[in-house]
Amino acid sequence: MALKADIIAQLKKELLQLQGIKLSGEFSAVQLPPAINQAFPQHTFPTGAVHEFISHHPEDFAATIGFINTILQALMAHGGPCMWISSRRQTFPPGLAVFGIQPERIVFVDVQTQRDVLWATEECLKCEKLAAVVSDLKEVSFVQSRKMQLAVEASRVTGFILRHQPKLTETTASVARWRIKPLATPKDELIPGLGFASWQVTLEKIRNGVPGSWQVINDPDGIMLYNPQTITEKNEQQIRKIV
Amino acid sequence: MQQRFVSIWFCYLKTDWFVRRHQNLKDIPFVLAEVSHGRKVITAINPLAQKEGIAVGMVVADARASVPQLQAVDDVPGLNEKLLHAIGQWCDRFTPVVAVDAPHGLLLNVTGCAHLWGGETPYLKEIQRRFKEYGYHTRMAIADTPGAAWAVARYGNKSMVQSGKQSDALMDLPPAALRLSVPILEKLHKLGFRNIKGFMHMQRSALRRRFGKELLLQLDKALGHELETLLPILPPAEYTERLPCLEPIRTQAGIEIAIQKLLDQLCTRLQKEGKGIRNATLKGYRVDGHMVSTAVSTVLPSVNTHHLFRLFELKIPELEPDLGIEMFTLEATALEDLQAQQETLFEITGNLADKELAELVDRISSKLPSARIHRYLPVEGYWPEQSIQATPKLTGEPTTAWRTDKQRPVELLNTPRRIEVTAPIPDYPPMLFTYMGALHKVTKADGPERIERAWWMDRGYHRDYYAIEDEQGRRYWIYRLGHYDNTQPPGWFLHGYFA
Numbered sequence: 001m002a003l004k005a006d007i008i009a010q011l012k013k014e015l016l017q018l019q020g021i022k023l024s025g026e027f028s029a030v031q032l033p034p035a036i037n038q039a040f041p042q043h044t045f046p047t048g049a050v051h052e053f054i055s056h057h058p059e060d061f062a063a064t065i066g067f068i069n070t071i072l073q074a075l076m077a078h079g080g081p082c083m084w085i086s087s088r089r090q091t092f093p094p095g096l097a098v099f100g101i102q103p104e105r106i107v108f109v110d111v112q113t114q115r116d117v118l119w120a121t122e123e124c125l126k127c128e129k130l131a132a133v134v135s136d137l138k139e140v141s142f143v144q145s146r147k148m149q150l151a152v153e154a155s156r157v158t159g160f161i162l163r164h165q166p167k168l169t170e171t172t173a174s175v176a177r178w179r180i181k182p183l184a185t186p187k188d189e190l191i192p193g194l195g196f197a198s199w200q201v202t203l204e205k206i207r208n209g210v211p212g213s214w215q216v217i218n219d220p221d222g223i224m225l226y227n228p229q230t231i232t233e234k235n236e237q238q239i240r241k242i243v
Numbered sequence: 244m245q246q247r248f249v250s251i252w253f254c255y256l257k258t259d260w261f262v263r264r265h266q267n268l269k270d271i272p273f274v275l276a277e278v279s280h281g282r283k284v285i286t287a288i289n290p291l292a293q294k295e296g297i298a299v300g301m302v303v304a305d306a307r308a309s310v311p312q313l314q315a316v317d318d319v320p321g322l323n324e325k326l327l328h329a330i331g332q333w334c335d336r337f338t339p340v341v342a343v344d345a346p347h348g349l350l351l352n353v354t355g356c357a358h359l360w361g362g363e364t365p366y367l368k369e370i371q372r373r374f375k376e377y378g379y380h381t382r383m384a385i386a387d388t389p390g391a392a393w394a395v396a397r398y399g400n401k402s403m404v405q406s407g408k409q410s411d412a413l414m415d416l417p418p419a420a421l422r423l424s425v426p427i428l429e430k431l432h433k434l435g436f437r438n439i440k441g442f443m444h445m446q447r448s449a450l451r452r453r454f455g456k457e458l459l460l461q462l463d464k465a466l467g468h469e470l471e472t473l474l475p476i477l478p479p480a481e482y483t484e485r486l487p488c489l490e491p492i493r494t495q496a497g498i499e500i501a502i503q504k505l506l507d508q509l510c511t512r513l514q515k516e517g518k519g520i521r522n523a524t525l526k527g528y529r530v531d532g533h534m535v536s537t538a539v540s541t542v543l544p545s546v547n548t549h550h551l552f553r554l555f556e557l558k559i560p561e562l563e564p565d566l567g568i569e570m571f572t573l574e575a576t577a578l579e580d581l582q583a584q585q586e587t588l589f590e591i592t593g594n595l596a597d598k599e600l601a602e603l604v605d606r607i608s609s610k611l612p613s614a615r616i617h618r619y620l621p622v623e624g625y626w627p628e629q630s631i632q633a634t635p636k637l638t639g640e641p642t643t644a645w646r647t648d649k650q651r652p653v654e655l656l657n658t659p660r661r662i663e664v665t666a667p668i669p670d671y672p673p674m675l676f677t678y679m680g681a682l683h684k685v686t687k688a689d690g691p692e693r694i695e696r697a698w699w700m701d702r703g704y705h706r707d708y709y710a711i712e713d714e715q716g717r718r719y720w721i722y723r724l725g726h727y728d729n730t731q732p733p734g735w736f737l738h739g740y741f742a
Binding site: 057058059061062063065066067069080081083090091092093094095096097098099102103104105106107108109110111112116119120123124127128129130181182183184185187192193194195197198199218 | 595597599600603604606607610611613614615616617618619620621627630631637640641645646647650651652653654655656657686687688689710711712713714715716717718719739740741742
C-alpha cells in the first residue's frame with residue numbers, strides 16, 4: 001500500500017510540473033504561517049509563478065504592497081534584485097526599508113502607459129537574474145497572463161501583478177489571486193501607538209490549492225496569524241524582557 | 244597602400260543649380276550677375292550662353308548687345324561654398340574623406356573605395372552618372388595625387404591616370420593646370436612655356452630663382468614629391484563600419500542582415516582594442532538621397548553582437564527604407580573601456596552589475612525611450628521628499644544607511660492632499676478627519692514627529708507628522724503644517740499610506 005501512495009505522490013508532483021508549478025526543492029525562502037502554507041500546492045509558497053493582487057482603494061493598495069514586501073524581502077535576500085514597473089508610482093523607498101528590504105536593490109521602471117507596463121513586465125519576467133518583478137498592471141487579458149506565466153516557468157522569476165481597480169472581466173492564467181485589506185484590531189493597552197499592521201489576507205484563487213482567508217499580523221518575526229491571545233502573551237514577554 | 248584621389252570639377256555649378264530649381268531656364272542662355280561699381284557683371288554662365296561667346300567678367304549690357312535673348316539672374320553670394328559643402332556631404336556615400344576645393348570642385352580621397360564599385364572606371368562612371376541625374380555638368384579624374392587629379396580633370400582629355408604615371412599625364416597640359424597664381428602664369432606665358440613639359444625637367448635652382456617657391460611646391464604636389472593633405476568636410480569617425488549594397492535594401496530581413504554584418508565587423512575590432520560600445524548610430528543612405536538613422540545606447544559598454552543586434556532590432560520599424568537603402572554605416576559614437584568580466588567562482592546572486600540585467604535595461608530603454616529607469620539611494624535629509632535621491636546608474640552602494648527607526652509609509656503622495664481635521668487640543672493627534680468626503684474616526688495614533696525644513700534650501704513652515712489608524716484599520720500619514728495660531732487655523736494634509 002505504501003508503494004501505491006508513493007506512486008500517487010510522485011504522479012501528483014509530475015502533474016504539478018506540467019501545470020507550471022515547479023518545486024524548488026525542500027527549501028523555501030518565503031516563510032508564511034503554516035495555515036496559509038496549507039493552501040498552496042505541496043504546502044510551499046509558489047515561487048517562479050505569477051501572483052495577482054486585486055485592490056480597489058488606495059489603502060488596500062498600500063496593504064497589498066506591505067504584504068508583498070514581506071515576501072519580496074525573503075526572495076531578494078536569497079536571490080537577485082527586483083524590478084518595479086509602473087505608470088503611476090507613488091512608492092516611497094524608505095517605507096520599504098522598514099520591511100527589511102534593501103531599496104537600492106530595486107530598479108524602478110516608470111513608463112507612460114499601461115501598454116508599456118505590459119511590454120516591460122513581460123521582458124523583465126524573462127530575465128533569470130531577477131528575484132522578482134512587481135508590476136502595476138491594471139488590466140491583463142488571458143493571453144497576456146498566459147504569456148507571462150510561460151515566461152516565468154522558464155526563468156523562475158516570481159511576478160507580482162498589482163491590479164488596482166481592475167474590471168475583472170476575463171479569467172487569467174496566473175497561479176494565484178490575492179486580495180489584501182487592512183484589518184482593524186482592538187487597541188492593545190500594553191503597546192502605545194499604532195502597533196504592528198494587521199491585514200485580512202484572502203487567497204481567492206490558487207491553482208491546485210485550497211483558497212482561503214486569514215487574519216494576519218505583521219510581526220517583526222514575520223507574518224503571524226492574528227490571535228489576540230498569543231499576541232498579548234508575546235507582548236507581555238517582551239515587556240518583561242525590557243523591564 | 245598607394246593613395247588615390249578624385250578631383251571633381253563642376254563646370255557650371257551655380258547655373259546648374261538654378262536650372263534644377265527653375266526648369267524654364269533649361270533651354271535658354273542665361274547668366275548670373277551681381278552689381279559691381281554700378282554695373283552688372285556676369286559671375287556665372289550656363290553652357291548655352293558660353294556657346295554664344297559670353298564669358299564670366301563681362302558686363303550684362305554688353306552681353307545683351309550680342310545675345311538679346313540673354314536672361315540675367317541675380318547671383319546669390321556665398322552660394323558656391325554652400326553648394327559644395329552640401330554636395331560634399333552627399334558624396335559621403337562614395338568615400339568618407341571629401342574636401343571642398345573652392346570655388347568649383349571637390350577633392351575625394353578614394354583610397355580603398357573604388358573596388359567596392361568594381362574598379363576605378365565603373366566607380367568614376369557611377370559618380371558621373373549620379374551627378375548627371377541631378378543635372379550637374381561635371382568633369383573628373385582619378386590620380387595618385389590631388390594635384391594631378393585636379394589638373395587632368397580640368398585640362399586633360401581622359402579621366403584615368405594610372406598609378407605612378409602622373410608626370411606623363413601632366414606633360415602636355417598648360418601651366419595653369421598646376422594651380423599657380425596669375426603673376427607666375429603670366430611670366431611663364433611671356434617666356435613661351437605653353438605646357439608643363441617645357442619646364443618640368445629644368446634645374447630646380449633655376450626655377451626657384453626665377454619663379455619663387457610656389458611653382459616648385461605646386462609641381463611637387465602634382466607629381467607626388469610633396470604630400471598634400473585634404474581637410475575633410477565630415478570629421479573622420481574613428482569607429483565606423485560601412486556596408487554598400489549591390490541592390491537597394493527594402494525589407495526588414497535585408498536590414499537585419501546588414502546590421503548583423505556591421506556589428507560583427509565593428510565588435511570584432513573593438514574587442515581587440517578592449518573597448519565596448521556605449522552609444523551607436525546606424526545610418527541608412529536611401530536611393531532618393533535622404534538619410535535615415537537610429538541610435539541605441541547601453542548601460543554598460545558592450546561588444547556582445549547578439550545583445551546589440553536585439554537593441555537595433557527594436558528600432559528597425561523607425562527606419563523607412565522607402566525606395567531602398569543603398570548604403571549602411573554603423574558608427575560607435577561613444578566608447579568605454581571594457582570592464583573585465585571576472586568569472587566568479589561562486590554565483591553571487593543579487594548583483595546589480597550583472598551583464599544580463601544591464602542588457603535588460605538597455606532593451607527597455609531602447610524600446611521605450613520615455614521610460615525612466617532608476618534606483619533610489621538614501622540621502623541624509625529629514626524632509627521626506629529630500630530623503631531619497633534617484634540615480635540612473637545600476638551600480639553604486641548607498642553612502643548612508645536607510646533609516647528604519649522612524650515610521651515611513653509605503654506610498655507617498657506626490658502632492659499632499661488637504662484634509663479636514665478635528666483635534667481635541669493642540670499637539671494632540673486628531674480624533675476625526677474627513678478626506679474625499681468620507682469621515683475617518685481615528686482609533687490609534689503615533690506622533691507627533693516634527694520635521695523641519697532645510698532652511699538653507701527653502702523657507703516655510705515645519706510639519707508635525709502623525710501616523711494614524713482609523714476604525715477600519717486603514718493607516719495614514721498626516722501632518723499639520725506649522726503651529727496653531729489664533730489668527731488662522733493650521734492646514735492639515737494627508738501625505739501617505741502605511742501598509
